[in-house]
């Protein structure tokens with residue numbers, strides 16, 4: 001099955017859901033300075049062949065226009081004729097889809113995700129233990145601990161890709177890029193959003209806990 005076989009109804013459904021998620025994130029202030037990008041997969045999946053809708057690069061993501069998204073394939077090539085440029089960080093989405101088969105990936109910049117990525121940079125991971133919201137990742141064991149990987153924020157974005165390949169933890173549906181932002185994913189937009197909200201809660205918790213524990217300043 002190729003992209004041409006995907007029905008117009010299915011494309012409309014995905015873009016409709018995508019538009020809602022984007023507006024919701026905009027209302028939370030998650031797209032400061034055009035930062036952040038979102039993608040949602042469409043059609044059948046294999047690690048070698050898949051398609052996804054992705055936000056166009058450099059747009060004001062707090063606005064809704066007919067030029068907000070385009071469809072690309074597993075190589076990041078547009079599936080339809082367009083003048084739009086896919087997100088500068090499309091290579092990160094491609095690799096996460098290839099490794100996980102996720103249905104949606106959301107990347108945002110926030111002050112808390114930037115702060116914890118720097119504070120824990122030496123260990124290359126943010127440790128989080130025993131906080132109830134870890135269950136949002138479908139991890140139910142008593143006093144569970146996760147380590148959210150922190151990757152190097154290379155200006156040449158494709159250089160980050162091998163670090164994703166090496167560091168992605170199948171139990172943890174997210175990763176941080178140092179002093180940049182978080183990518184969170186899930187089997188569909190609902191789950192990716194749930195994971196993103198949980199990460200943002202947990203990063204704020206960790207930051208505040210470090211302050212209370214006197215490890216900062």
Ligand SMILES: CSC[C@@H](O)[C@@H](O)C(=O)COP(=O)(O)O
Pocket residue numbers: 033034035036037055056057058059086087088089107
């Ligand atoms: C202007 S914010 C920095 C951007 O380079 C990037 O990190 C980002 O998240 C948005 O890039 P985009 O190409 O619009 O998807």
Ligand SMILES: [Zn+2]
Pocket residue numbers: 035036037089107109180181
């Ligand atoms: Zn970014």
